[in-house]
Amino acid sequence: MGRIIPTHRTQQKRNHSAFKLFCLFSLLSVQSYANEVDAQFKALEFDLTRTAHFEKVADETFHPAALVTKADGDPLDIILRRTKSLLDDISKMPDAPDMIGCANKLQSLNKQAKTSNDRKALFAEVHALRRDIAFANPLLNFEKILFIKRHRSNFSHMCDQYYGAHARPGGGVFVLSNPFGDNPQAKNILPEGALKGGSFLSPELSFDGKQVMFAYVDGTGDPKHIVHLEHERGHWDEGCCYHLFSATLDSKGNGSNLKQLTDGTFNDFDPCYLPNGRVAFISERRGGYLRCGRDCPSYTVHDMKPDGSDIRILSPHENNEWQPSVLHDGMLAYTRWDYVDRHGCVAHHPWIMTPDGRDSRAVHGNFSVKAERADMEMDLRAVPGSHKIVGTAAPHHGQAYGSIVMIDPRTPDDDAMAPVKRVTPEVAFPESQKGKQVYGTPWPLSNKYHLVAYDAKMQKKNGRQGDKSNPRGEYGIYLLDAFGNKVLIYRDHEIACLSPMPLRARPKPPVLPEKSDRLEDNPKMEGTMAVMNVYDSLLPWPEATGIKALRIYQIYPSSVPSGPRPHETGRRIAEASDSVNLTRGIIGTVPVEEDGSAYFKLPALKEVYFQALDENGLAVQSMRSSTWVQPGELLVCMGCHEPKNRAPLQSKKTALALQRAPSVPVPDVDGTKPFSYPRLVQPVLDQHCVACHAEKAGEGAPPLDRQIVQSKLGKGTTDVFRSYDSLIHDHAFWSYGDHYRTIPGEFGARASKLYPMLKNGHHNIKLSPEEMHRITVWLDSMSNFYGVYEKEGGIAQLRGEIVQPTLE
Structure with a gap:
């Protein structure tokens, strides 16, 4: 009854x-x-x-x-x-x-x-x-809920769960009628016979509530087939990729006018309607791969017209990003895996940028301590009537489920929990605190009330084991409140119900003005950057430090997958630590004025980071994150990772650097773009060190010649010069010893054994200023050997040849 x-x-x-x-x-x-x-x-x-x-x-x-x-x-x-x-x-x-x-x-x-x-x-x-x-809550003033039915992915990892090759078939895009009544009814919105046999992901509703966009993979083709070194053509069989689709919804929740918007051999998913009329989404079209473990293409934020045309890259980040959504101020929020010269499992937190891809910045948590925070914060949504953001605290080695959290971007970041509150404290954060993958896909109705997906059975399971024992996931749609109540709205015991959202119009955030030249027919592929005061820093500088220049690095995406392959030689820059498995090159250096300001040009859509250099050309501080400029963008930073929640240091005068034209980066010495130990460092050793060390080999002097040996540093081995193998273990710099932040003055050449040894006149060796610079810049740059990822390029670099990255 x-x-x-x-x-x-x-x-x-x-x-x-x-x-x-x-x-x-x-x-x-x-x-x-x-x-x-x-x-x-x-x-x-x-x-x-x-x-x-x-x-x-x-x-x-x-x-x-x-x-x-x-x-x-x-x-x-x-x-x-x-x-x-x-x-x-x-x-x-x-x-x-x-x-x-x-x-x-x-x-x-x-x-x-x-x-x-x-x-x-x-x-x-x-x-x-x-x-x-x-159900008497006045916030429930809507009569239908849009959601999807979907089985959990075959692969439990934050990246792999979104590859169509790992999708389990089944599900659809549904409208739930009478959701708060006695007999809620779920109806597939798609025309009968359409999109059968595949899997669905990431629905999104237009601001007027009349259009729905989602990702679908039909599951045909070989799921194990993946193409490498052909980034412009994609990686997978077309039938194994998520493509974006749209449909029109009528007042009864019936779908019509079904259209496929994207195609090809790329995964495209996580669509997001933008106030400017375009659509942001996640795509593999940028190219590149995950840098640890297996064949795992990267995907980042792109945008397009609503009909699927004019696809453009918003983020050239070399690693993975997820789930763009629009905040109340018109900014685009998304989750980014920031993996620059640090541990791979510590930074997957909220970022924001303008809808045209400018001014990308971390909201908080980018340097948080793993044990004190969630591994990831996903499914970011702006809370109605609030500046806060709700999200899912999810694992690195798992899927996008966990505990629900409330994020306050206005709270100063303490690298711990200050900006974050637990909405569901009964569920510890997965992986970092050994919690379970219980909740997911929250849709906030207010600060206190949310539509969520919830699986009570998952709470009793280990998250990763639970995927095997409960492959479907019994996630139902619930009304969750801040007081700990969760009330079931609808469940299908055969398949998970995810991504619930009210089927109604919602306010459109403001349209932020387009300030990028990327939409022009022939944009000038450069922008400019201004730093107001490098001394405005979160961490203190060493006493009496004077910064004279900024060194600009470009990060190169991994152009080959990192999984097991039949070759090892030259495939990586020594598979050693999370710092040295990233290739890079130096774009150049630019001056810093007496007041700490800098103003300079940058190539557009190239991922870069900076080091602050003292009067001797030694790096004092180094970013362990990255940024970029869009064509025509002027990017302004107050300082070197200055506190985000504090007003910038005030000056009565215009910054000195802004009183002149922007500097053009001065290229560095041969062997730095891209990095090549055989061209950068070995010539100095050949000139001053090899013969003496050979003579004194019996006295314990390590060999410093070009003989090729297999070096082991960390988990893997790779072919390098014998000199590199002699120096890298004890005398170079390749590990910060801190997964999170750089301590000014305590890294690179300053923290190495080799630099002071040479500076103090090791065996009366007198290096020229350029030769000392070559050693210094190598030490400041994580002591890389290779500057490319491919086997062939690595072999060419061993021969001393100049090789350019295939992906920039």
């Missing part, structure tokens, strides 16, 4: 005290409702065994009602107080319905709880009442 649940319109006219408690069965069937009650009861029983965890995260929790304390005796105690918090909050809302009946009933149940012997049965009654209260 079904319980009558009033719609939002009728709730205001009806007295909740008239509801009959025997009508408990609201979710499709008696058995499914009983299973839901039992699952929530058991989840709270489990939480009661973890009060120490809740005490630990109490200060990090968005609302204290979501905690479980020692004062909670059993699940009934918890649901009673959380329901009271929910009732009180809704009662205070504008346009709230008459909640007196619910309040009276809740009071009665509280009295019964003091004497009841069947507390689980009473829990079921409170559970039913809580659903009535939750």
Whole structure:
């Protein structure tokens, strides 16, 4: 027998005290409702065994009602107080319905709880009442929910889960009608017979609510087939790639006018309607691969016209990015894997840029300590009526599920949890804190209420093992609140229900003016950058430090996959650490004025980072992140990773660098673009060191010649000169010893053994200024051997030839 649940319109006219408690069965069937009650009861029983965890995260929790304390005796105690918090909050809302009946009933149940012997049965009654209260929320002023059905990916990794080759077939794009009533109905919006047999991903609704865009892969072709070194043509069989589609929705939620927008052998997914009329999305079209482990193409933020034409790159980042969404101020938020000269598992957090790809900056967490934070923050969405952002705290080695968090970009970043609050504190962060992949794809209705995907069974499983034991994932659509309540709206036990969003129009954020020349027919492929004061720094500079120049590096994407291949020679720059497996080249140096300002030109759409150099040309500070300029862009930075939440240091005068034309970077010595140890360093050793070390080999002098040997540094080996193998282990610099930040003055040549040895006159060797510079710049640049990734290019560099990267 079904319980009558009033719609939002009728709730205001009806007295909740008239509801009959025997009508408990609201979710499709008696058995499914009983299973839901039992699952929530058991989840709270489990939480009661973890009060120490809740005490630990109490200060990090968005609302204290979501905690479980020692004062909670059993699940009934918890649901009673959380329901009271929910009732009180809704009662205070504008346009709230008459909640007196619910309040009276809740009071009665509280009295019964003091004497009841069947507390689980009473829990079921409170559970039913809580659903009535939750669905009386004035925020639920919509009649349909758009969502997708989808099986979890075959591959549990933050990157691989989005390759069509790993998709499990099944699902569709659905509209849920009567979502807060007795009998919600899910209907596939696609025309009958369309897009059958494949998998769906990342739906997005236009601002007027009349268009839906999503990604689909049909699953044909060879999923193991991947093409290398042909980036302009893609990597996969076309049938193994996600492509973008659009459809028109009518007032009843029926779809029509289905169109395929992208094609080819690239994965395209995560579409996002932009206020300027274009569409941002994630694509592999930039080219490049993940730098650890296997055949794993990178994907970054692109944009296009709504019909799929005029595809352009917004982000030239060499690593992966995810899920662009528009914030209330018109900026584009997305998740970025920042993997520059540091550990690969510590920086996958929110970034923002303009919708035309300018001024990309980290929101927070880019240097956070792994154990204190989530590995990743994904599914970023702006909270209505707030500057805050909701997201999913997800794992690196796993899929995009975990715990729900609330991010406050205005809170100063402490490299820990200051800008982040846990909305679901019962779920620790996956991987970094050994939590489970329980929640996902949140859609905020306010700071306190969200539509989410939730799988109660996953909470009892280890996240990665859970993928094997529960491959489908039983994620249902829930209404989650800040008080710890989660109320089931709809579930399909055969397949996960994900990405719920109200099917209605929503406010369009402001259109930010286009200031990039990229939309011109023949854009000039350069921009400019201004640094106001390099001394305005988050970390203190060494005493009496004077910065005279900036060294500009370009990062080259990995042009070959990093998985096992039949060759090793020259395939990487010594597979050693997360610092030395990144190829780079020096674009040049530019002057820094006495007031710490710099103003210079940059090539457009090239990923770059900077080092601050002292009067001796030694690097004092180095970025472990990156940036770029769009064509025609003027990018302005206040300082060297200055505090983001503090006003910039004020000066009464215009920065000296801005009183002149922008500097043109002065190229560095041969062997620095791209890096080539045989051309940069070995000539100095040949001139001053090889013969002497050969003579004194019996006295323990290490060989410094060009003989090719296999060097082992870290996990892998690669062919290098014997001199490199002699120097790299003890005398060079290739590991910061800190996964997170660079300490000014404590890296590179300054932190190496080789530089002071030569500076102090090792065996009376006198290097020319250029020769000393060659050694210095090598040490400051992670002591790379190779500057290219391909086998053939590496062999050519061993021969001393100039080789250019295939991807820049």
